[in-house]
Ligand SMILES: Nc1ncnc2c1ncn2[C@@H]1O[C@H](COP(=O)(O)OP(=O)(O)OP(=O)(O)O)[C@@H](O)[C@H]1O
């Protein structure tokens with residue numbers, strides 16, 4: 441799926457809600473799009489199946505330019521695009537099987553064919569025994585499974601998910617994400633995952649883009665964006681998962697410049713195999729640093745370790761360039777993010793002021 445220079449301006453709004461967004465979603469990928477409330481995520485997904493008509497730009501799904509289609513041609517093209525929603529959007533008057541049948545009925549599939557196609561769809565989402573239940577008899581997770589089966593009924597090439605797990609508890613979220621990943625693997629289905637939760641992206645997305653004020657400010661493999669976020673927005677989204685930023689109570693004590701009574705604060709990003717090297721021991725033994733660890737965390741993104749460690753590098757002095765080149769020889773990333781007043785000096789400074 442290709443999104444090219446997509447722009448959307450509402451007459452009532454001051455600026456564009458989507459501003460020249462271009463993005464290619466690889467076939468069979470799970471591509472996350474994150475952004476704050478109002479960033480334009482839902483507008484973007486609605487442009488993809490032309491529920492919203494973009495002001496300019498193009499959307500291409502399986503070699504068809506959706507944005508140029510209307511009427512019957514648009515309805516036919518939409519069959520390639522399934523969609524699931526935060527609040528499931530099920531018909532309460534219809535059973536589970538009846539809800540899943542709906543897109544097939546609209547597409548004019550015969551009754552006999554519909555009867556044949558429903559059971560495997562319910563099987564796929566783990567609801568084989570609930571065909572005759574009504575939505576009011578289902579849990580949130582089960583309702584979303586119905587939503588997924590309905591979205592898959594017409595064999596789409598792409599599944600759009602707009603906050604599909606936002607109304608679910610963490611455990612149910614995990615089950616639904618697991619189901620989406622399973623479907624992605626089994627059917628080779630491309631999934632676009634709109635969310636405001638990095639945890640959702642971390643769990644299943646191979647790629648992630650960041651939308652801010654209608655602009656795409658970051659895009660790449662999930663691991664790369666998580667390890668080296670370029671934008672403050674991505675960093676703040678990541679704060680629950682990766683320790684890129686120090687907790688404010690520690691950050692507030694750092695000084696921007698070095699003084700006679702300060703030590704540099706070193707932030708080290710560990711990626712891939714280097715997470716297994718005895719880096720701290722080497723800093724102590726070879727570079728004579730007295731590390732005082734301030735903050736750290738190791739997590740697994742896409743099965744690969746990603747760690748961020750922040751330490752006061754006592755005794756670092758002029759060896760900083762050597763330390764940084766040692767770190768980069770291990771393909772680690774190091775930078776000085778501030779300067780900490782030594783404890784004895786901190787007491788003296790307080791007494792002074
Ligand atoms: N039909 C409309 N007419 C005018 N403005 C709109 C319309 N739909 C959305 N907007 C505006 O576009 C902006 C983006 O809205 P959108 O729903 O795409 O954001 P979002 O990223 O999905 O937010 P959330 O995380 O809260 O769902 C908002 O400022 C919203 O007020």
Ligand SMILES: [Mg+2]
Pocket residue numbers: 481482483
């Ligand atoms: Mg939205």
